[in-house]
Amino acid sequence: MDSSKLSISLLIFHLLSFNIWIIPGNSSKLFREYIGAENSNVRFSDVPINAHVDFHFILSFAIDYTNTSSPLATNGDFLVYWDTNNLDPHQILAIKSKNPNVKVAMSLAGDTVNDQFVYFNPTSVSSWVANAVRSITQIVKKYNLDGIDIDYEHFHADPYTFAECIGRLLFYLKQNxxxxxxxxxxxxxxxxxxxxxxxxxxxxxxxxxxxFQFYAYPKGTTVNQFLQYFDIQSSNYKGGKILVSFGTDGSGGLSPKNGFFDACSRLNGEGKLHGIFIWSADDSKKANFQYEKQSQEFLASA
Known part of the structure; x- marks a missing residue:
């Protein structure tokens, strides 16, 4: 990474007014799916893709830990931990070439690696950002990726340090x-x-x-409870596009069997539905992706 280029970008970053919002497209027909975290031999081509939705695969995960049996934090030096045997650069090019509505992102961190928690553990803001910019740029270019997702769930740093590190990283990736x-x-x-x-x-x-990981709420969540949760998080992330979600791994929240799509219908009628995402393709494979099909059919007709 050219240090002068990084320094100039970070200077611009500090000078910009943060009252200017970048508004993405207004389409509610966005479907996103995490893939590759559980080495279940799932491929992009296994997952049904409806041509009438915007489809994002989210590779899980890139982690700033050493790639060993006893991984250690590396201060922003990210490595690929998803299933590279089945989700490699050639397959990304193939699925995007075959399906013009598909984009591919990668998610950072996740919950665990080799049964150990993945911590956000920067040595300093400047060193973490420099390492992250360099390593993530390399991964994005190698895999021909379109986007990035932040999924840190454990922290050895305060919220302000986290915000500064991630904010500078996102600014640089978008600015360049x-x-x-x-x-x-x-x-x-x-x-x-x-x-x-x-x-x-x-x-x-x-x-x-x-x-937003709505599947982290308790099992047995009702439609009305789900809608209340959605309103709370919409207030927390005011002005943001809050995507609704469920897990196919037996986790909690509101499941498709218990009214998830009823809740989606109500949100859509109120103009609040910005898209659906699922955790995860690895878990859905055993049920032949029935809820991926249903979710996309719902969005396509919304």
């Missing part, structure tokens, strides 16, 4: 057209949400989508 869209993946937890709220308050203008 390395990625065309960004997202964050928070959930309701006292040790997690405060980090994302500070990030949103300072740098929400750089974030196109909020992949």
């Amino acid at each position: 057209k390395i990625v065309s869209f960004t997202s964050i993946a928070p959930y309701e937890d006292d040790s997690v949400q405060p980090h994302y709220l500070v990030l949103w308050q300072k740098f929400g203008h750089l974030i196109d989508y909020v992949n």
Whole structure:
């Protein structure tokens, strides 16, 4: 990474007014799916793709840990941890060539690696950002990626340090057209949400989508409870495109069997539905992606 170029970009970053918001497209026909975290041999081509929606695959995960049996934090030096045997650069080119409505992003961090928590653990803001810019740019170019998602869930740093590091990273990636869209993946937890709220308050203008993990709410969530949760998070991330979600891994929240699409219908009728995402293709494979099909059919007809 050219250090002078990075310094100039960060100077521009500090001079910009953060009252100017980048507004993505207004389409509610956005479907997103995490893929590759569980080494289940799932391929892009396995997942049904409806030509009438905007489809984002989100590779899971790139992690700033050493790629060993006992991984250690590396201060922003990211490595690929998704299933590269089935989700490699050639397959990304192939799926995007075959389906013009498909884009591919990567998600950073996630919950665990080799059964150990993945912590956000910067040595300093400047060193973490420099390492992250360099390593992420290399991965984006190698894999021909379009976007980036932030999914840190454990922290050895305060919310303001997290916000400054991630904000500077997103600014550089967008300013230099390395990625065309960004997202964050928070959930309701006292040790997690405060980090994302500070990030949103300072740098929400750089974030196109909020992949809120509604499946982190308790099992048995009702439609009315789900809609209340949605309104709360819409207030927390005011002005943001909050995507609704469910998991196919047996996690909590409102499931498709218990009224998820009823909730989507109500949100759509109120002009609040910005898209749907699923965790994850790896888990959906065993059920032949029935809910991926249903979600996309719903969005295509919305």
